[in-house]
Amino acid sequence: MAYPATYKYTKEHEWIEVDGTTGTIGITDYAQSSLGDIVFVELPKVGDKLVAHETFGSVESVKAVSDLYSPVAGTVAEINSALNDAPETINTDANNTWLVKVTLTNAADLDSLLDSAAYTKYVEEETGH
Amino acid sequence: MSEAALRKTALNATHRALKAKMVDFGGWDMPVEYSGLMAEHNAVRNSVGVFDVSHMGDIQLRGPGSLAAVQKLLMNDASKLQVGQAHYSAMLTPEGTFVDDVVLHKLSENDYLIVINAGTREKDVQWVRQTIGQMPSTHINDYSDMYTQIAIQGPRAVDVLQKLTDTDPSTIKNYWFTWGKVAGLYNVMIARTGYTGEDGFEIYIPSDEATSARVWQEIFAAGEEFGILPCGLGARNTLRLESAMALYGHEISDTINVFEANLGRYCKLDKESDFVGKSALQTIQNSGGPKRKLVGLEIVERGIARDGYPVTTLDGTVIGEVTSGSPSVTLKKNFALAYVPVEFTALDTEVAVTIRNQPVKAKVVPTPFYKRAKK
Numbered sequence: 001m002a003y004p005a006t007y008k009y010t011k012e013h014e015w016i017e018v019d020g021t022t023g024t025i026g027i028t029d030y031a032q033s034s035l036g037d038i039v040f041v042e043l044p045k046v047g048d049k050l051v052a053h054e055t056f057g058s059v060e061s062v063k064a065v066s067d068l069y070s071p072v073a074g075t076v077a078e079i080n081s082a083l084n085d086a087p088e089t090i091n092t093d094a095n096n097t098w099l100v101k102v103t104l105t106n107a108a109d110l111d112s113l114l115d116s117a118a119y120t121k122y123v124e125e126e127t128g129h
Numbered sequence: 130m131s132e133a134a135l136r137k138t139a140l141n142a143t144h145r146a147l148k149a150k151m152v153d154f155g156g157w158d159m160p161v162e163y164s165g166l167m168a169e170h171n172a173v174r175n176s177v178g179v180f181d182v183s184h185m186g187d188i189q190l191r192g193p194g195s196l197a198a199v200q201k202l203l204m205n206d207a208s209k210l211q212v213g214q215a216h217y218s219a220m221l222t223p224e225g226t227f228v229d230d231v232v233l234h235k236l237s238e239n240d241y242l243i244v245i246n247a248g249t250r251e252k253d254v255q256w257v258r259q260t261i262g263q264m265p266s267t268h269i270n271d272y273s274d275m276y277t278q279i280a281i282q283g284p285r286a287v288d289v290l291q292k293l294t295d296t297d298p299s300t301i302k303n304y305w306f307t308w309g310k311v312a313g314l315y316n317v318m319i320a321r322t323g324y325t326g327e328d329g330f331e332i333y334i335p336s337d338e339a340t341s342a343r344v345w346q347e348i349f350a351a352g353e354e355f356g357i358l359p360c361g362l363g364a365r366n367t368l369r370l371e372s373a374m375a376l377y378g379h380e381i382s383d384t385i386n387v388f389e390a391n392l393g394r395y396c397k398l399d400k401e402s403d404f405v406g407k408s409a410l411q412t413i414q415n416s417g418g419p420k421r422k423l424v425g426l427e428i429v430e431r432g433i434a435r436d437g438y439p440v441t442t443l444d445g446t447v448i449g450e451v452t453s454g455s456p457s458v459t460l461k462k463n464f465a466l467a468y469v470p471v472e473f474t475a476l477d478t479e480v481a482v483t484i485r486n487q488p489v490k491a492k493v494v495p496t497p498f499y500k501r502a503k504k
Contacts, residue, residue: 062167
């Protein structure tokens, strides 16, 4: 599956799509595929402060737990609470299933992230293909 | 990369051709999942799934002294086995803790096959030689690399196997085995055993790659009409955990004794022969039993307990540890097996599991968590 060119990516396999000062964050298709059947999502609360590159929640499949790392610093504006009941949506469509929306503290955080070409290359290296 | 050093079963190329996700399991390059853990798990519970379990080891004890050797080596009473019958047993340390858990098969008089775990193969073989090697008239053979062992599991396993053999698998009783022609191979050992809590069979065929791959293909061709799926270690773990079956290195190890693990029913302290671990276990029994025991926990609040997570009282005192924890695919709840002091083992006792630094409430529930409906 292609990684959208309009997103930025972390090496921990989150994506972020930025519109003005709002960033929408999800996990990549590679992340969902590595995890397998996702059964549980733990998200922060609206108003929580996220620190760039630090954990803000977790995603769990039947067999594993994976921490979520924030691509940017910001304040949680909205959470996708539908995932509490239907976490498997992430497996079906990781590119379009968001976890949280944040109000960015510092737009310059984005500069340190990977673009889709760099992320694609990074994943290829990680999987050895 | 360490990958080069990993051991491979004869079906390794088959798994890779099926695009299985492979992992290092006790030094073996094994499939953890193919189409998806939940689909594989459900195939076994509802129809049929197939596992490559060739990484497991096989030790044969033969000769006029073999029963005495088996009796000394293993905690269950092998004198009760009939030819063609198998039972769950274990090799113990002198302290009554586990060297390994095993399935013992009585092939004929004076001929026994012990099926052992993959991760403990070398240790086990050495233990067997050290423990009974000097007993008279017993020949010890490590046949671990001779067999490809395939587990066909699930309510339709019997139908799949029926299409491949001239024997009638439906007449094999649970934990019994027979010999039959399977997929054109003569004298294949067909055992009604498994590690899923479901009905099923394990077959033992020659371990050459071509034969193994061909039989694997024939099983899938026969099972197609039942929606047969190849299943990996991921589903194997969730299936055995729902059935509360012990996994070496988790529920049992050389620091956990038989009574703690609730496996006393397979340990015959009253059998005529002495066995390694017996006197230590008698001492434990005579001094009031173990101080801690394995229990089943259902996580009542939101959260998934995982292996190694601490178990605490409701006020936060650490009292034990989760040995295996996972969501239950069949029952849609989160369960764990954990060691806790005996005063916390009564059903409905409330405890907490520490999940990422947060106490999450759990309660003691009966095991197995899942039990298949009796026919």
